[in-house]
Amino acid sequence: MQSCISRLRRPEITGVIVDYDKNPISNCKVGEVLTDKNGRFKLMEERYNAFLLTEIFAMEAPPLMVMEQIEKDGFEKDAISMFHKWGGGRKKGAKINLDTIYLKKINQPFNVSALLKNSNWQMGFTKKADTLYLVKNGFEEWCKTDRCNPFYSEYKALTDNYFYGGKNLPEGMIKRSLAIKFDTEKLPIKINMICEYKSTFEGPNRLPDTVNTNGSYKVLSNAEIIIDAGTLNELTGKYKVTDLDLFQMKLTKTK
Incomplete structure (x- = not known):
């Protein structure tokens, strides 16, 4: 049986969703999770196993591509996307904190x-x-x-x-x-x-x-x-x- 190596599909991603008045948005869908009453969310790290021999022949770590949709009624749809040419090689425990994400209301007024x-x-x-x-x-x-x-x-x-x-x-x-x-x-x-x-x-x-x-x-x-x-x-x-x-x-x- 060929040996395997762990690769990163998605790092742990945390953040807070707020509106343009900085009010937290609860029950906002971010990827597969919903924000809590304070607008906070956490997407858990995801990994997969790749064949070690195949990875050795590739000569470099695989790319990391992440796309997580953000959806809430009354707001414009948005998405968190990430790409890194060799990001899939990051070790277990990879984390990214996006801090505050502002979600725009449909027909958002501006002065x-x-x-x-x-x-x-x-x-x-x-x-x-x-x-x-x-x-x-x-x-x-x-x-x-x-x-x-x-x-x-x-x-x-x-x-x-x-x-x-x-x-x-x-x-x-x-x-x-x-x-x-x-x-x-x-x-x-x-x-x-x-x-x-x-x-x-x-x-x-x-x-x-x-x-x-x-x-x-x-x-x-x-x-x-x-x-x-x-x-x-x-x-x-x-x-x-x-x-x-x-x-x-x-x-x-x-x-």
């Missing part, structure tokens, strides 16, 4: 002015600056599920040609970082943009460009925003809010 007030965001924009992707500072700590991950991928593709293989930036530029502060102490908007360029061996290499400018904004009927981006004229205009969540916002230019 755009309140979301922007006294807050810091990162921005990516398309070649024609007709669509802006805004990600609020703290997004990566907040975004733990499949609902928000696609938005972040789209944002990164607009800001980083080198690492993410995008083609959005001007020729020779590899990264464009734009930080925008709303309602600063003396100014409605403060913008800092840094553009990084491809290095060459022919030299001299082009140093990063930095632009600092001030502007203003106005929210119209919680559905549109007028932005004056100072010296960044391509970003100035009227935009419709076409995607909105606690830490993300998509604006589409109307004129």
Whole structure:
């Protein structure tokens, strides 16, 4: 009989499900379990046996792929997903604590002015600056599920040609970082943009460009925003809010 080796199918996963007002959600289905009255859940570690000889020939640990659905009446469906190329090789006792997971209500209301007030965001924009992707500072700590991950991928593709293989930036530029502060102490908007360029061996290499400018904004009927981006004229205009969540916002230019 061929010897076997234990492989990881799913680590122990723990966390707390809350609504956007931070109220715990009880009896929320996470994978095969339900949350308790405090919104807590625990998915037990799952393992399987693989033939040792087969694993030796493979020369590496198997991948880990986890997909656990999150469902509750009155809320949008969501999912916890994980992938690691060699994660199946983790030893017994593997644990992951996701801490707090925010579940979005169906037709969740938002106050755009309140979301922007006294807050810091990162921005990516398309070649024609007709669509802006805004990600609020703290997004990566907040975004733990499949609902928000696609938005972040789209944002990164607009800001980083080198690492993410995008083609959005001007020729020779590899990264464009734009930080925008709303309602600063003396100014409605403060913008800092840094553009990084491809290095060459022919030299001299082009140093990063930095632009600092001030502007203003106005929210119209919680559905549109007028932005004056100072010296960044391509970003100035009227935009419709076409995607909105606690830490993300998509604006589409109307004129």
